[in-house]
Amino acid sequence: MKSVFIRIILPFTTNNITEMSERPSLHDSIIEAGEAIHQQVPLAQESTLNKKAEHWKSLHGLDQHENSNLTIAKQAAFSTLLKSALYSVYRLDGVDLPKLGSQQTLAECFAIAKKETNNEAFTRYFLDEIAQAAGDDTLHPVIDARHLLLDADNKPELIGRIFEEIVLQDSRRKLGQFRTPDHVARILADWSIDTAEDTVLDPGMGAGALTACAYETKIGLPGxxxxxxxxxxxxxxxxxxxxATALKLVNGEGSPKVFAGDFMETVNPDAKERLDTEKAIQFPEFDAILSNPPYSRHHELSKFDKSRIKEIAQAESGLSLSGHSPMYLFFFIHAAQFLAPGGKMAFLTPSEFLETNYGEPLKQFLLNEFHIKALILHNNQDSLIFDGAKTTSCITLLEKKTGDEDSGHTQFIELSDWSLGDELLDDIKNGAEGVTNYGHIQLVDQTKLSPDEKWTHHFGPDTETNPIAKSPDLKPLREIGTLKRGIATGKNDYFCLTEHEVKAAQLDTKYLSPLVRKSRGKPRYNYTDEDFEEWTADGEEVWLLYHVNENRSEIDDVALDAYLRYGEEIGADTSYLASNRDPWYLVERREPADILATYMSKQGFKFTHNEAGVRNLNNLHCIYVDEYDKQQTKALLSYLNSSVADEIVRKAGRTYATGLKKVEPNELKEALVMDPGDLTDEQTTTLASLFDDLCTTARSDSEDEEDVIKQIDTYLADMFHQEIQIDSEPSTVGSIQ
Incomplete structure (x- = not known):
């Protein structure tokens, strides 16, 4: 067998035999062949190939990038290498195929292979036309290099990695394409596949990393x-x-059943018929469905496609779906049509559906159709699942209901260590809960889950088990204060000015209000008059055009009138907000807030004492606590910046890309806080003093800030006669976002 293999991987023609040590790497061979194809097939010229190239670019997210024609040429070289390697494997299997480089051309060899193997990978398509237009001689280096793929240790991983090296990351991000990491794929595959005979579907299979991993799991089982x-x-x-190449290189005779087509147009012949699917690809029911579906958001879809896909999913789910739904939501619903009763489905998607409005009908669908066995979030945001992907990912493990049986419990798993995958799978199988070596499992009765609630609340130790959070002395923030968004101007660059710009325009400061424009980079818990002077000296935008209440005809200040005319010249009056104001320059009315709150943060939410009395834009929320004096306000701020409050606020909000936490005013209103009016004088004094210490340490660049927060946590625990149980270590809060 070894000698046969050596003969098959000889260079494409005997005239080009080179020593193994002198051959370029697999990547270099693809790049070399791609550049040669690019030079010989000028796609920029008007031709049939050019028109096909434009369609290919649009389909693959290449239409907005320079050198897209070169990328296509590299893809053509890559495709040729894969087909050549696949061809060699079939010859090893004993399929009667002519040797590459014999009398037949490459195109003829692939056509014969398609007929003999019934493998769709050999179907001629656009990249074949590009490669073969360059001529077989141009393709020699990349065909000759196929042995490097055949000899590789982890062939599916290598295929995916080369694809990502060839295709621009922005193009893959536009289409929501991210290769499934091997350690994640193994969790999905090992959980989903029960027997060697299981039939498996991977919709949106991409480079085949997940599909190949699933097949490796199958062949590792008895039978x-x-x-x-x-x-x-x-x-x-x-x-x-x-x-197809990744699967075939794993092992096994025969051909995988992989197809080029729109998954949303596939049909189950036993399911309800749709009028638009006479020529659609038909799939049977499957024992397991695994998918890392496209992450594309709704605005990446055409209006027609969005309407068509939404209509299909609504018909299949019986639910009303949002037009803002991302593609993966529709994949969840459509894939369920092909899963056999009792079958398993494992999806890797963004986690946003757990807490957004568009995710509510999906959660209802999952509750209706499945036993939701587990939801897994990776909580280490410094090591995201996908390199370069701006998303926090969620693994969803589902088992299709067979009837009216009880739903059981759902495991909400917060994962911090991927290296313990076997232990994780055992805990899922055994229904474990509590603290684990890799994170934490919260067990929730599925019948208690509501599609209207944010399911992210269930990850980590239950907030309801936090003794302080359960204290009857806490109350919603709305009961002790008023919350509002910051000011939205419609054109910040016009309405926000530096001191230099004010002087240049000769504006009277009576028309202006002091402003904190960019709070990022200000790691402080209080803003003072001295801070405002510092921002002014640093050339920051510290003034807001605010105190202009007169109609235009009533303004007699020449400098102000000139500045308003300038605003009209640059379109400051035509923004959506400005065009709906009368007059257009009258921005939202907001008094300076007592407390300024971050609405978006990675490390922790921050509440700042607005001692300087500055106004703020909508990058901060406004909290007004008029009923309390300065000491009581500081005591409240001490609580708000504690680890206890941070956990409560985080769970009131939602999680977005790269672990970014966001809380809206209506969500923050419901966060439980202590009422400073209920404190004793001693408690008020102590907490206010701790807040002063926090402000001081934050300004000194010392490492004591976290220690002060711990002191606040300890004092609150003593005050409430409770032991604090925080699900993560207190973090030093960074700059306001």
Whole structure:
């Protein structure tokens, strides 16, 4: 067998035999061949290939990038290498195929392979036309290099990595394409697949990393396992080539059933018929469905596609879906149509559906159709699942209901260590809960889950088990204060001015209000008059055009009138907000807030004492606590900046890309806080003093800030006669976002 393998991987022609040590790397061979194709096939010229290239660019997110034609040429070289490697594997299997480089051209060899193997990867498509237009001689280096792929240790991983090196990250991000990391794929596959005979579907299979991992799981189980039990579909023909090659290189005779097409147009012949699917690809029911579906947001879809996909998913779910729903939400619903009763489905998606409005119907669908076995969030934001992907990912493990049986419990798993995947899978199988070596599991009765609530509340130790959070002495923030958004001007660059700009325009400061414009980079818990002077000296935008209440005809200040005319010249009066104001320059009315609160943060929310009396824009929330004196306000601020309050506020808000936490005013209003009016004089004095210490340490660049927060936590615990149980260590709060 070894000698046969050596003969198959000889160079494409005997005239080009080179020593193994002199051959370029696999990546270099693809780049070299791609550049040669690019030089010989000028796609910029008007031709049939050019028109096809424009369609390909649009489909693959390449239409807005320079050098997209070169990227296409590299993809063509990559596709040729994959098909050549796949061709060699079939020859190893004993399929009667002519040797590459014999009498037949490359195109003829692939056509024969398609007929003999029934593998869709050999179907001729656009990239074949590009490669073959360059001529077989141009393709020699990349065909010759196929042995490097055949000899690689982790072939599916290598295929995915090369694809990411060839295709610009921005293009993949636009389409929501991110390769599934191997350690994540193994969790999805090992949980979903029970027997070697399981049939498996991967919708949106991409480079085939997840599909190949699933097949490796199958063949590792007792009993016969065949590659033709693996199904997949993707819009891209290149994805079909990558996945088919990755699967075949794992092991097994026969051919996988992978197709190029729109997954949302596939049908289950046993399900309800749709009028638009006469020629659609038909799939049977599957034992397992695994997917890392496209992450594309609604604005990346055309109006027609968005309407079509939404209509399909609504018909299948019986639910009303939001037009803002991302693509993966529709994949969840459509994939369920192909899962056998009792079958398992594992999806890797962004976590936003757990807490957004558009996610509510999806959660209702999951509750209706599945036993939701587990939801897994990775809580280490310094090590995201996808390099370069601005998203916090969630693994959803589902088992399709077979009837009216009880739903059981759902495990909400907060994961901090991927290296303990086997232990994680055992805990999921056994229904474990509590603190683990890799994180924490919260067990929740599925019947108690509501689609209207934010399911992220259930990750980590339950807030309700936090003794301070359960204290009857706490009350919603709305009961002790008023919350408002900051001021939205419609054109900040015009309405916000530096001291230099004020003087240049000769504006009287009676028309202006002191402003904290950019709070980022100000790691302080209080803003003072001295701070305002410092910002002014540093050339920051510290003035807001605010005190102009007169109609235009009543303004007799020449400098102000000139500045308003300038605003009209640059379109400051035409923004959506300005065009709905009368007059257009009269911005929202807000008194300076007592407390300024961050609405978005990675490390922790921050509440700042506005001693300087500055106004703020909508990058900060306004909190007014008029009933309390300065000491009581400081005592409240001490509580608000504690780890206890930070945990409560985080769970009141929602989590976005790269672990960013966000809280809206209506959410912050419901956060539980202590009422400073209920404190004793001693408690007020102590907490106010601790807040002063916090302000001082934050300004001194010392490392004592976290220690002060711990002192506040300890004092609050003593005050409430409770032991604090925080689900994460107190973090030193960074700059206001």
């Amino acid at each position: 016969p396992s065949r590659v033709n039990e693996m199904y997949g579909i993707d819009l891209s023909e290149l994805a079909v080539v990558m996945s």
